[in-house]
Amino acid sequence: MQSVNRALLLVNKAAGAAPDGLSLNQAAEALGVAKSTAFNLLKTLVAHGFLREERPGPRYFLGMSLMRLGDLVGQQLPVAEISRPLLRELTVATGLTARVAVVDDGCPVFLERVDGPGMVRFHTPLGCREAPHASAAGKAILATYDERRVREICQAEGLVAHTRSTITDVEALLADLERTREQGFAIDDEEEAEGVFCVGAAFLDHQNRCLGALSVTGIRAEVPAWRVLHIGQLVREYADRLTREMRGQSAELPPQSLGAHSRRGDGR
Amino acid sequence: MQSVNRALLLVNKAAGAAPDGLSLNQAAEALGVAKSTAFNLLKTLVAHGFLREERPGPRYFLGMSLMRLGDLVGQQLPVAEISRPLLRELTVATGLTARVAVVDDGCPVFLERVDGPGMVRFHTPLGCREAPHASAAGKAILATYDERRVREICQAEGLVAHTRSTITDVEALLADLERTREQGFAIDDEEEAEGVFCVGAAFLDHQNRCLGALSVTGIRAEVPAWRVLHIGQLVREYADRLTREMRGQSAELPPQSLGAHSRRGDGR
DNA sequence: CATAGCGTTCGACTATAGCGAACATGCTGG
DNA sequence: CCAGCATGTTCGCTATAGTCGAACGCTATG
Structure with missing residues (x-):
């Protein structure tokens, strides 16, 4: 060929x-x-x-065909369509750029983005893969997997350092994921790019497998420590809403309350 | 191959x-x-x-590659990037879905869209070509061409009827284009799809050749007769702003006031 | 348990895509 | 204004790479 x-x-x-x-x-x-x-x-x-x-x-x-086809990809994935209004709300609520990613082999692939109002624009092309260990979305996804699968993915991808703060040690990453599970959202504190701060949370399909993650991105200065908790809970909440809405459409399962912190999936 | x-x-x-x-x-x-x-x-x-x-x-x-590539198409065309904030404003100002198209062989190809707040969603994939004679954007574009070129394009594309109101006669189309030139914006009154109303206006490059068009789309009921003039002038105004902003970036020409109705290009 | 439908692998044949040289065209500098 | 160069375009020959068909394995179904 x-x-x-x-x-x-x-x-x-x-x-x-x-x-x-x-x-x-x-x-x-x-x-x-x-x-x-x-x-x-x-x-x-x-x-x-x-x-x-x-x-x-x-x-x-x-x-131009690529543009048309690229647009259709989103329509074939129901996620993009459903998440768009949520992203818009999330952007308004936080003042940050909101994005949604689906999982592909453990890595987040970003489908859709709603830019925040700030001056700063981030270079975040649609459809691009990000590192699982160095992005909020990636860590939110990994946190839904069990230890074995996380180690597999780390092996396959390699824990390359993007900045000084990137987690390059598997044990440290596992500890970070445990914290993520406890608080319900993942934090990327300049681990992917200098000066950039992200918060992410995973959403699930009807079998509680991880489908992808929502995340918000801003420059470090926009996110003082006292805002982190609030933003984190907001992202968590929107991710849960997305989970519910995805279920509402593809299967007619009852909205079955997700419980605030029930995303302890087993990763397979 | x-x-x-x-x-x-x-x-x-x-x-x-x-x-x-x-x-x-x-x-x-x-x-x-x-x-x-x-x-x-x-x-x-x-x-x-x-x-x-x-x-x-x-x-x-x-x-996923298609999504990434499709996103890049927009970045290679400066139009999409520049028009995005204008589309957002236009959507807010009119309450309608705003779109921007570039011209490709006389046809509008839609690059970017900002959906309006209404319940109704239009099936308008990005990157798709629309008929030049049956869409507001298309007629706004044709109105910048001279009669010969319009006839050429009609010949090539054929004036196929999409609805009962579609203009299928070249002479009638030319008359409609003349009206478009006079008022500064094009109207599609259920000519492309039943129940759908659009208003469009062309924007130009630094040689006053037509680059593409802005348009807003709503259901017929959302656009009563008394709103048409106001919306039309708004779209016209934003198209002129887009013209100016495109010039500001690609060439350092002075913003040289466009004059309210100076889009009488010769189309070549 | 049998069978039908699908995806997958393999080897042989020949059409097809690749190469290189020749031809056209459009710019640049003398 | 012309010459020269760099770039795009066309053409025919050849061997490679893509096509076919047939055989295999799997899963799903009656």
Whole structure:
């Protein structure tokens, strides 16, 4: 499946090549193929709207089809649709950027975001994976797993340090997860990026397996110590609401009170 | 480029196959190829995250990469980023769903949307093309072109009727466009969908060529006759603001007052 | 327990995608 | 204004890589 591989790689290249786009020669060189080969690939991708050809001196950018398809991903996952109004409320209530992620192999993948009102914008593309051990959403997810599974994931992903505060030791991480379970929400205190503070909480499916997490993100200064508890409880509360609403739609289970702190899932 | 073609077709199939996803056999049949061929294609797409494989009984859905890439499209087009706060304001001011489209071969392609507060949700996927003759955004765009180009586009697209009110006659369309130019905004009065009312206005680049259009959408009942003028002027005003802000960023041209009704471009 | 339907693997054949060289085009600098 | 270069585009040959079909294993169902 060589040609398909190359085509898809090209799309990724075009994604990285902002804001000037990709030229034919760049494409050919990036793939290590002849110019004519890259030429054909590019034309095919353009024909399907996966790339956009901007003249003159053809430069290639991501195409409109990707936007349409990207939008559809969210619609295939019911989570995004349902969580949107909750994110909006959460943003208003906290003044922070609120996001929702689904879990993919233990990592949070962010589906949807509602930016806060502040000056600061965070570089948080939709659809991106974040590290499980260094993000509030990730730790909220891990906290629903049992120790064995957490160790597996840590092994697979590796506890790479993003900042000085990143937890790089498995035992320390397990302790942090225990605290997360106790208080009902996870905290990322500059563990993913310097100066950035996040709070996250997991939501569950009808079998109490973790589906994903809500989180709010702000700069450290926006979140003084005395606000943390309040924000944490708010995020927890909204995550529970999301759990209930997801159940309400996909299965007709009764809203069965979740209990304030009953997310002690077994992770499988 | 047969295999790439087939792969990209599969992605589109998977997009349409909501909410149950695509099975191997469906995929093979849809393409008219052997099962093993479809199998390889699917696996390759999954490896790149363009599709997601859900077990058991492997079903294929759109993958997370598409979401990430779709999000990036917007970032490569400066329009989406800049228009977002304007859309938000416009939604608040009108109580309607506000959207922004860029022009692609005369058709509006919608980049970004901010839903209104009402109960009604519109089925308006991002990245989708709409008919130029039957949407407010489309007519706002066409109104910036000269007669020859409008006729060309009509020829190419065909004036298909979506509802009883759709304009299917070129002369009538040209008259409507003239009115649009006079009042500064375009109106779609149930021409695209029954019961749906839209108002749109074009925004321009630094050479006064049409870049795209803003529009607001509501159900007919939300937009009584006496509100139309006010809403129209509002949309016109925001489109002009967008024009100015786009110029402010990409080129350092002075904000040069646009004049209330100076969008009489020549369309090329 | 049998069977039908699906996903998955394998090897052979041939169409197809890849290469390289030649041709076109559009800019830059002399 | 022309020459030269860099870039995009086309074409034919060749071998590779993608396609097919058939065989296998699994699960789900009557």
